[in-house]
Amino acid sequence: MTGVLDGLGAGLPVLAAPMAGGAGGPELVRAAAQAGGLGFLAAGYKTAEALAAQIREVRATTSRFGVNLFAPNPVPVDTDELAAYAAAIQGEGTPYGLDLTAVPVTEDDDDWDRKVELLTGDPVPLVSFTFGIPDSATVQRFRRAGSLTVQTVTDAAEARAATEAGVDALVVQAASAGGHSGTLTPDRLPADFALPELLASVRSASALPLLAAGGIATPDAVRDVFAAGAVAAVVGTVLLRSEESGASPPHRAALADPARRETVLTRAFTGRPARALRNRFVEEYDAIAPAGYPAVHHLTGPLRKAATAAGDPELVHLWAGTGFRQATREPAGDILRRLASGL
């Protein structure tokens, strides 16, 4: 690896992306480090205490890892639109005994302040941010504590803002990426530029080191992003079926199901654009889903949890990037090493 990431000692420049919601836990982070690379522990949806426990678990086997935070950038929901959406999806909750119309409107900040306290008091090697850009004083707190700071951006304007905030490096995330887009304007879908093109556009806006993410699933794709100037590739979807992934059984099965032909960008599940395998929930509700994160996330959460437990993939957020066909069931380290083999 070149430049800014050298200090972390990661010789394998294909990194395991942060994946909140269970997929990217300590086992995957450990596997990425053992392969010679680095993984990001996902702090999203967790309390600061739960994050601290996972950091302890990772530190038992490696000191090379990152922690990814959802930085506050709420899109407050229109409560009438949310109520109408709850009424529209209620029919899906009834078989599970759920009253989705009674779910309280929740606009939380994912325990941001306490996570900042935790990570600046007991620093980790790398901290990355998505959804929002912390103010420069907060970025400096992390840097003074000794962490490398990395910001996810999805276009040149966001890259400029992140550079001004003082981070050390950028993750350039294309719309092909699985899971949530890190866009700063989640009330509209991110533009669909190919990753090498997006890297070139971001390069014109910032001199910071660039890590590339979104749809990377083959050694050729890794070579392409390096040729476009990236210093590392960050992959999520290709690891979702790995032995160390924490993805749920219906999610794993859907990724391997030949009947699943495509992914779509949708805010039906959480109110923020995210890429998922097309399923019935997306087909029926994408068009009427309001913008509004995290309120929509909290509204649909009980339904997604119940459907996951029941093994019904049609109501689950099946996060997946465009390279999902390449997701294989094997050790994560083998996948990461193979992806880097053409460099």
Ligand SMILES: Cc1cc2nc3c(=O)[nH]c(=O)nc-3n(C[C@H](O)[C@H](O)[C@H](O)COP(=O)(O)O)c2cc1C
């Ligand atoms: C299941 C899943 C969960 C994700 N959770 C997060 C997250 O918590 N934080 C984050 O910055 N990105 C998250 N992402 C996006 C990844 O960091 C990364 O940008 C993406 O996986 C790259 O595209 P790919 O999936 O096509 O490899 C998630 C992606 C997936 C597939």
